Amino acid sequence: MQIETIIQEKKLKLTAARKEILELFIDSQKPLSYDDIKESISMDKATFYRNISKFETESILHSFESNDKKRYYEITGTPHAHFICKECNSIECLEESINLKIKNHTVHDILIKGICQKCMG
Amino acid sequence: MQIETIIQEKKLKLTAARKEILELFIDSQKPLSYDDIKESISMDKATFYRNISKFETESILHSFESNDKKRYYEITGTPHAHFICKECNSIECLEESINLKIKNHTVHDILIKGICQKCMG
DNA sequence: TTATAAATGCAACTAAGTCGCAATTAAGAT
DNA sequence: ATCTTAATTGCGACTTAGTTGCATTTATAA
Numbered sequence: 001m002q003i004e005t006i007i008q009e010k011k012l013k014l015t016a017a018r019k020e021i022l023e024l025f026i027d028s029q030k031p032l033s034y035d036d037i038k039e040s041i042s043m044d045k046a047t048f049y050r051n052i053s054k055f056e057t058e059s060i061l062h063s064f065e066s067n068d069k070k071r072y073y074e075i076t077g078t079p080h081a082h083f084i085c086k087e088c089n090s091i092e093c094l095e096e097s098i099n100l101k102i103k104n105h106t107v108h109d110i111l112i113k114g115i116c117q118k119c120m121g
Numbered sequence: 122m123q124i125e126t127i128i129q130e131k132k133l134k135l136t137a138a139r140k141e142i143l144e145l146f147i148d149s150q151k152p153l154s155y156d157d158i159k160e161s162i163s164m165d166k167a168t169f170y171r172n173i174s175k176f177e178t179e180s181i182l183h184s185f186e187s188n189d190k191k192r193y194y195e196i197t198g199t200p201h202a203h204f205i206c207k208e209c210n211s212i213e214c215l216e217e218s219i220n221l222k223i224k225n226h227t228v229h230d231i232l233i234k235g236i237c238q239k240c241m242g
Numbered sequence: 243t244t245a246t247a248a249a250t251g252c253a254a255c256t257a258a259g260t261c262g263c264a265a266t267t268a269a270g271a272t
Numbered sequence: 273a274t275c276t277t278a279a280t281t282g283c284g285a286c287t288t289a290g291t292t293g294c295a296t297t298t299a300t301a302a
Contacts, residue, residue, distance in 0.1 A: 013248065017250075046252080051249085064234065067185070105235055108235040109234040111231070112230070113228075114230065120225075134268050170258095191258070
């Protein structure tokens with residue numbers, strides 16, 4: 001996944017901030033919140049959120065609200081469900097796809113909440 | 122569902138605030154946030170949240186974070202999944218139960234996000 | 243190289259929820 | 273019926289995630 005290609009396809013300006021954000025999300029194996037990466041990035045949080053928002057409207061990233069009042073973002077790729085641990089707030093991507101249809105509704109995302117292996121002890 | 126029975130079973134004091142909260146949630150057909158009901162209740166928000174928190178530890182209510190940074194609460198009854206519309210943020214209780222097991226994880230809740238019938242136009 | 247629309251940093255703001263503390267109250271004991 | 277006391281309440285100040293207005297800077301295309 002080439003950052004410059006992504007940016008050019010959507011006709012966005014390639015700024016240092018955008019490069020930083022996309023590098024982080026492309027390398028990450030799981031969704032990240034602003035809080036997760038604020039130490040690793042050099043831009044202001046307004047810049048972060050404005051870019052994230054643009055990336056979302058361009059479908060480069062998508063997001064969901066977790067159990068900890070934070071929004072988590074990930075690169076839009078193969079759709080998959082997420083497991084959120086109510087105890088430690090960790091998030092796992094579930095690879096086995098869940099095929100779920102609800103009539104008169106378009107399903108985009110599935111979040112499963114519960115207790116993860118670590119927290120079950 | 123009798124409010125006095127619920128309160129007595131958990132050995133809590135029956136206060137006016139608790140009565141108000143439980144009445145609202147027992148009558149509601151869907152999960153409610155503080156914002157949904159703040160006009161209808163007479164207590165301070167600290168009191169609301171402290172009681173909600175107690176009701177959650179007593180398993181009288183349970184809650185989840187929706188797509189709009191608000192936490193939604195509902196009476197603990199028959200387990201069911203929720204559909205959250207990403208566009209209008211409405212929440213529906215899904216009655217057909219979804220049987221989902223993930224090895225090494227305890228599943229408590231399922232949230233399905235997408236677009237509801239109204240918003241599909 | 244320049245023009246300009248878009249992007250940035252900063253500071254001030256919003257909104258959901260939390261916390262400390264003094265005053266009040268439910269419920270059991272007298 | 274009243275007293276006692278731990279639990280509950282209201283208030284105000286605080287926290288934290290995210291947003292907004294505005295002056296300055298910068299990527300791109302002419």
